[in-house]
Structures are given as structure tokens and as C-alpha cells.
Amino acid sequence: MALNIVVCVKNTPATTALAVDPSTGKAKLDGIQFALNPFDEYAVEEAVRIKERFPGAKTTALALGPERAEGAVREAIARGVDAGAVAVLPGWEESPYAAAIGLAKAILKLHAESPVHLVLFGKSTNDVASGLVGALVAARLDWPAVISVKKIDAVDEKEATVHRMMEDGVDLVKTPLPAVIGTVKEINDPRLPSLKGKMAAKKAELKIYRDADLGVGAEADAALKAVSLAKLSPFPPRPAGVRVDGVSPQDKAQKLVAILAERRVI
Amino acid sequence: MAKGTLAVVLPIRGSLQPSAYEALTAGKALAGFLGESFDAVVVSGSRGAEFAKDLAARGPGRVHLIENPAFENFSDEACAAPLKRLIEKEGYARVVVVSTINGRLLAARLSAALNAGIAADVWGLSAEGGRVTAKRSLYGGNLIGDFAFASERQVILIQPLSFERAQPQASPGQVVPADSAPGSARAQFVSFEPQPAGEIDLGSAERVVSGGRGLGNADGFKMIRELARVLGAAVGASRAVVDSGWIPYRHQVGLTGRTVRPKLYVACGISGQIQHLAGMSSAANIVAINTDPDCPMMKLASIAVPGDVNEIVPQLIAELKKRKGA
Ligand SMILES: Cc1cc2nc3c(=O)[nH]c(=O)nc-3n(C[C@H](O)[C@H](O)[C@H](O)COP(=O)(O)OP(=O)(O)OC[C@H]3O[C@@H](n4cnc5c(N)ncnc54)[C@H](O)[C@@H]3O)c2cc1C
Numbered sequence: 001m002a003l004n005i006v007v008c009v010k011n012t013p014a015t016t017a018l019a020v021d022p023s024t025g026k027a028k029l030d031g032i033q034f035a036l037n038p039f040d041e042y043a044v045e046e047a048v049r050i051k052e053r054f055p056g057a058k059t060t061a062l063a064l065g066p067e068r069a070e071g072a073v074r075e076a077i078a079r080g081v082d083a084g085a086v087a088v089l090p091g092w093e094e095s096p097y098a099a100a101i102g103l104a105k106a107i108l109k110l111h112a113e114s115p116v117h118l119v120l121f122g123k124s125t126n127d128v129a130s131g132l133v134g135a136l137v138a139a140r141l142d143w144p145a146v147i148s149v150k151k152i153d154a155v156d157e158k159e160a161t162v163h164r165m166m167e168d169g170v171d172l173v174k175t176p177l178p179a180v181i182g183t184v185k186e187i188n189d190p191r192l193p194s195l196k197g198k199m200a201a202k203k204a205e206l207k208i209y210r211d212a213d214l215g216v217g218a219e220a221d222a223a224l225k226a227v228s229l230a231k232l233s234p235f236p237p238r239p240a241g242v243r244v245d246g247v248s249p250q251d252k253a254q255k256l257v258a259i260l261a262e263r264r265v266i
Numbered sequence: 267m268a269k270g271t272l273a274v275v276l277p278i279r280g281s282l283q284p285s286a287y288e289a290l291t292a293g294k295a296l297a298g299f300l301g302e303s304f305d306a307v308v309v310s311g312s313r314g315a316e317f318a319k320d321l322a323a324r325g326p327g328r329v330h331l332i333e334n335p336a337f338e339n340f341s342d343e344a345c346a347a348p349l350k351r352l353i354e355k356e357g358y359a360r361v362v363v364v365s366t367i368n369g370r371l372l373a374a375r376l377s378a379a380l381n382a383g384i385a386a387d388v389w390g391l392s393a394e395g396g397r398v399t400a401k402r403s404l405y406g407g408n409l410i411g412d413f414a415f416a417s418e419r420q421v422i423l424i425q426p427l428s429f430e431r432a433q434p435q436a437s438p439g440q441v442v443p444a445d446s447a448p449g450s451a452r453a454q455f456v457s458f459e460p461q462p463a464g465e466i467d468l469g470s471a472e473r474v475v476s477g478g479r480g481l482g483n484a485d486g487f488k489m490i491r492e493l494a495r496v497l498g499a500a501v502g503a504s505r506a507v508v509d510s511g512w513i514p515y516r517h518q519v520g521l522t523g524r525t526v527r528p529k530l531y532v533a534c535g536i537s538g539q540i541q542h543l544a545g546m547s548s549a550a551n552i553v554a555i556n557t558d559p560d561c562p563m564m565k566l567a568s569i570a571v572p573g574d575v576n577e578i579v580p581q582l583i584a585e586l587k588k589r590k591g592a
Binding site for chain 2: 013016017018020027038039096097100123126127128129130131132135136138139140144145146147148150161164165166167168169170171172173174175176179184185186222225226227228229230231232233234235238239241242243244245249250252253254256257259260261263265266
């Protein structure tokens with residue numbers, strides 16, 4: 001059986017410089033452009049590279065959120081992914097806890113059609129930024145998970161051997177499949193969408209799953225309320241800084257060291 | 267009703283990290299807000315009794331010891347099973363873990379197993395009327411989110427260096443052995459390659475010295491490493507220089523790199539684009555050394571030093587060495 005890879009992607013604001021909308025208490029998103037979450041570019045590229053290594057392998061991009069979530073799926077197709085699916089669950093994308101429940105159900109749908117071997121994720125998102133969704137999806141599916149992966153050494157339909165970037169070095173980890181793999185930027189150097197890819201993205205017919213298809217209706221309330229954004233606020237401005245002037249580099253260095261010593265940071 | 271806060275401590279490669287003491291502080295504070303008990307648990311492959319005793323001296327009422335050679339190399343699947351049993355048996359409502367790679371994986375398993383709401387990279391905690399609120403940064407560190415929990419149980423991953431390290435106290439807590447049968451693990455650790463000796467991890471460093479394109483070339487990192495060495499700091503970098511191959515990716519600070527929260531961040535020849543600031547803007551003290559007095563990093567800095575890094579950094583190293591020698 002050929003390798004079947006799902007890559008989970010999110011459509012996020014193309015900028016992180018967002019203001020708070022006082023009427024909703026959420027980030028002000030009107031007029032903001034959305035794009036493929038930058039971290040997901042690496043997961044998408046890795047899916048495409050594995051496909052290129054394994055003729056016959058199939059790749060599907062899966063997104064969750066409001067209707068516009070499909071933007072990320074189409075961008076993944078433009079970058080070489082074969083097919084796309086969207087779990088249309090508006091508001092669920094705001095909570096990593098809820099998003100993982102919805103994504104896991106959608107993955108099970110894909111898995112039932114054709115067994116999935118690998119589910120790839122980016123490290124985090126540039127909006128909610130929990131870095132948790134991949135691990136939570138694995139937990140919901142009861143599949144093994146390896147996150148922070150900087151290299152996939154060997155992979156076949158049975159198992160994968162990967163290099164995991166840890167705080168203190170690099171682990172080599174072997175996991176049977178199906179499994180969830182979370183990537184980091186070092187894993188590859190993503191290519192830009194090709195013209196052919198962009199055409200395919202425009203034409204692609206996406207699978208659309210709604211709450212009834214996923215059977216999440218009964219769980220929705222608990223999933224969305226378990227943890228939710230109660231308040232969003234800007235960081236208070238940092239206290240004004242001091243400027244170290246001096247007649248020479250040595251003079252400046254001496255003054256800097258004196259300030260650091262006074263502040264007890266050295 | 268579940269009640270009580272539990273800090274989960276995961277030693278790595280046979281040693282206890284100082285961030286474990288930060289989890290004790292966070293957990294004890296949370297339990298204090300809620301007027302409930304605070305305990306800890308250590309999941310260890312070896313030296314468990316020693317670690318448990320150390321932790322017990324720093325605030326928890328009890329420290330459960332889950333020890334089994336199966337935990338020597340971390341496995342989220344192996345650890346989650348006995349922890350879930352412990353949490354259910356004792357009825358804990360809240361679990362506090364440090365946001366590391368291992369912590370994230372384990373916390374996710376516990377969240378799903380217990381249907382507990384979860385938040386990661388939390389740097390502030392409060393509770394009112396029995397409800398917990400966790401503060402964390404969103405949108406590349408530009409906005410603060412207050413996350414309210416409504417689930418009966420909660421899993422909270424704290425950001426390293428956001429809470430004080432708990433100190434030994436007069437009356438130690440009690441160490442109690444717990445059921446230590448591991449869950450069956452599918453993903454298997456094979457081997458480990460440590461980073462070069464003497465390198466300090468960015469994520470838990472109290473001081474960070476970072477270099478950017480202003481260094482001029484890859485050689486500039488020689489003086490950055492030397493400055494880091496005399497300061498006892500970790501070495502960071504901007505994406506521009508990582509992409510240019512001047513230094514490996516593991517040193518990158520920012521949106522697509524690591525997030526740091528040191529007492530001191532020294533930015534050498536880094537302009538301070540929003541994606542870099544995403545990883546370091548909550549440092550307590552920011553020093554910027556830059557030829558452009560108007561760049562964003564110089565404006566953000568607590569201490570701005572206008573000038574050429576290639577002139578100032580060597581003088582800074584010399585001054586710090588003099589001071590050490592004195
Ligand atoms: C999606 C996305 C994600 C990104 N993620 C990250 C990330 O995680 N981390 C990150 O750092 N960037 C990230 N970036 C890149 C970021 O936008 C900047 O390009 C990058 O941070 C710039 O690095 P720099 O400050 O070293 O270089 P520059 O912006 O070129 O700045 C060089 C600085 O050096 C100063 N300088 C020059 N010569 C000297 C001298 N002799 N002495 C002193 N100062 C001197 C200049 O005045 C200038 O301020 C990301 C970008 C995107 C689009």
C-alpha cells in the first residue's frame with residue numbers, strides 16, 4: 001500500500017502586528033490578509049518531498065476553521081500537495097484543545113477512506129501559537145507522536161526514524177506508523193508555489209466536513225468552553241531605555257558594564 | 267469534584283532541571299489562590315528518591331515518586347499512564363508542567379485522557395471563584411491572552427523563567443512511592459547526540475548574547491561566543507544569519523526560532539524586526555549594540571549602545587574579564 005500522508009495546515013493572519021478590537025475583545029481581523037501559517041510551509045514541503053521519494057504516495061492537506069480555512073489548503077496544493085480537505089468548524093480554530101478534537105475526527109474520516117500513515121504538523125502557528133495541536137491530535141487518536149523533528153531519516157508504510165531537536169541536543173527516535181510528526185524550520189527549505197501548482201490549487205475540489213459529518217455536535221460546547229480566550233490586551237510599553245554615549249568604544253563598554261552591575265544582571 | 271494542584275517533574279537524561287523548581291512555585295501559587303493542597307510528582311528512571319527529596323524540601327505537601335527504568339529515556343506514552351492513574355486516584359484538578367518538548371507531549375496526552383483544558387507557554391496565573399486564568403502571549407508576542415478554563419481539570423504548561431525557583435524551606439513535604447507501571451510505548455528512543463559541550467540552552471538561559479547581520483560575517487560569532495562565555499550566557503542569533511549559514515538553526519531566536527525570557531538579552535547588530543522581537547521582547551533587560559540609533563532594537567532596548575559591534579564587543583569582553591579578575 002502506498003504511503004498516505006496528511007499535512008495539517010492553518011489559515012492565519014499574514015501579520016502578527018494586530019490590534020485588539022474593543023467590541024469583540026479579540027484581534028481586529030477586518031481588512032487583514034490571511035495566508036498559510038508560516039510554520040506549516042515546512043510541513044507541507046516535507047510532505048511533498050516524501051511523496052517525491054515514494055512514487056504512488058498520496059498527500060492531503062487538512063485545515064480546520066471557518067470557510068476561509070480552505071485558503072491554507074489551496075496554498076498547500078499550490079506547493080505540491082495532491083488533495084485537500086476542510087473541517088468547517090468556525091471558532092474551533094481559536095482553541096488548540098477544540099481544534100485537535102475536530103482535526104482528529106477529520107483524520108479518522110480520511111483514515112477510513114484510505115489508511116493514513118503519517119500526519120505532519122508545523123511547529124506552531126503565528127496566531128494562537130500553542131505549539132500543542134499536533135501532540136493533542138496524536139493523543140486524541142491514540143497514535144504515537146514525535147514533535148520538534150528536524151529530519152526524517154527513513155520512512156516506509158510501517159515505521160519512521162526521525163531526528164528530534166531537543167533543548168540539549170538531538171534525539172534519534174523510531175516510531176511505528178500511523179504517527180503524528182511535528183516539524184521545525186530546519187527540516188527543509190520550502191520551495192515557492194509553482195505555476196502548475198497554482199492552477200491545480202484553483203481547480204481542486206476539496207472535501208468539506210461539517211459538524212454533522214464529523215459527529216462533534218454533542219461535544220462542541222464542552223470542547224469550546226474547556227479553555228477560551230477571555231481577554232486580549234496589548235503588552236504594556238517597556239519602560240524607556242537609557243542611552244550609553246562615550247568618547248570611545250572602551251568608554252562605552254565601561255559605562256555599560258557599570259549599569260549592568262548596578263542592575264545586578266552580571 | 268476534583269481538587270488540588272499537582273506539579274509534574276520530568277528529569278531529562280538523569281538530571282533534574284532548575285525549571286522544575288519554577289513549576290513548584292507556579293503550582294504552589296495556584297493552589298494558594300484556590301485554597302487547596304499542592305503536591306508534586308517526579309517521573310524518573312533512576313535517582314528518583316534523591317530528586318523527590320530535593321523537591322519535597324521546596325514547598326509541596328507530598329511528592330509522589332514514580333520510578334521505573336522504563337522512564338530513563340523519556341516517553342510520553344510510558345509516562346502518561348501512571349500519571350493518569352495517580353491524578354484520578356488522588357483526584358487532582360490541576361496539573362502544572364514545564365513547557366519543554368517532553369512536557370508538551372506529556373501534557374497533551376494528559377489533557378486528552380482527562381478531557382482537561384490545556385494552555386502552553388503560560389507566564390502568569392490567577393484564580394477567582396474557583397476558576398483558573400492563564401496568561402500567555404499570542405500573535406508573535408504582540409498581544410497578551412487571558413485564557414479562562416471551564417473544564418473540571420486543567421493542564422498548564424509554564425514558560426521557563428517565568429516563575430521564581432522555589433527554595434528549600436524549613437519543613438519538608440513527604441515522599442510517597444506511587445504505582446510506577448509504565449504505559450506501553452510505541453515511539454522508541456534510539457540514541458542521543460548532545461549539543462557541543464559548554465553550550466547553554468537558550469530556552470532556560472538567564473542571559474543571552476545574540477548576533478545579527480551587523481556582525482559582518484560568520485567570524486563575528488567568535489567574539490559573540492566569547493562574550494557569552496564571560497557572561498555565562500547562551501548564544502542566540504537572528505534568522506538572517508542562520509539563513510546565511512553563519513550559525514546553526516538551534517541558535518535562532520524569534521517567531522520561527524526559540525522564545526527566550528532571560529534577565530539579560532544582548533542584541534549585537536540585530537535590527538529588531540517584529541519576527542525577531544517575537545522571541546525576546548519579554549526579556550527583563552535588553553541591551554542593543556547597533557550603528558543605527560533609530561532601528562527598532564535600539565528603540566526597544568533598556569540600554570542602547572550606539573556604535574560598531576566589532577569595536578564595542580571586544581572592549582566589553584575586556585571590561586568583563588577585568589571585573590571578574592578583580
Ligand atoms: C515568516 C517570517 C518569520 C521570521 N522569523 C524570524 C525569526 O524567528 N527570527 C529572526 O531573527 N528573524 C525572523 N524573520 C526575519 C526578520 O524579518 C528579519 O529579516 C531578521 O530578523 C533580520 O535579521 P538581522 O537583524 O540580523 O538583520 P538586519 O535586519 O539586516 O539588521 C542588521 C542590523 O545590524 C546593524 N549593523 C550593521 N553593521 C553594524 C555594525 N558594524 N555594528 C553594529 N550594528 C551594525 C544595522 O544597523 C541593522 O540594524 C522572519 C521573517 C518572516 C517573514
